[in-house]
Amino acid sequence: MEITEKNEKNVVVLAVQGEIDLHVSPSLRTALKAKAQAKTPRLLLNFANVTYIDSSGLATLIEYYQSARSFQGKFGLCCLNLSVRSSIELVRLTEVFSIFASETEALQALAAS
Numbered sequence: 001m002e003i004t005e006k007n008e009k010n011v012v013v014l015a016v017q018g019e020i021d022l023h024v025s026p027s028l029r030t031a032l033k034a035k036a037q038a039k040t041p042r043l044l045l046n047f048a049n050v051t052y053i054d055s056s057g058l059a060t061l062i063e064y065y066q067s068a069r070s071f072q073g074k075f076g077l078c079c080l081n082l083s084v085r086s087s088i089e090l091v092r093l094t095e096v097f098s099i100f101a102s103e104t105e106a107l108q109a110l111a112a113s
Contacts, residue, residue: 020057036067048079
């Protein structure tokens with residue numbers, strides 16, 4: 001798994017690449033924990049190049065979401081492939097996370113909030 005970071009329209013965008021499973025979710029957890037500690041006001045995870053996510057990866061996203069709520073941080077996911085979206089829908093996280101079809105759509109929504 002690789003993570004690249006950029007800042008667009010006052011939104012921190014982490015582009016994640018590869019599979020998010022038990023072996024690599026600690027790396028994602030570390031990256032997200034740093035964003036929570038910095039109280040990043042708006043964070044977007046671009047999953048365009050994520051091919052798989054397991055329960056440990058989903059737990060990592062939930063942990064960040066809970067941390068961000070403590071400082072009113074906004075959090076979103078974009079560009080989910082069918083497999084990743086299905087995993088998120090299966091556990092009904094679509095009701096919790098803001099999910100966007102494209103990075104452009106996500107940036108507009110998060111920047112406006």
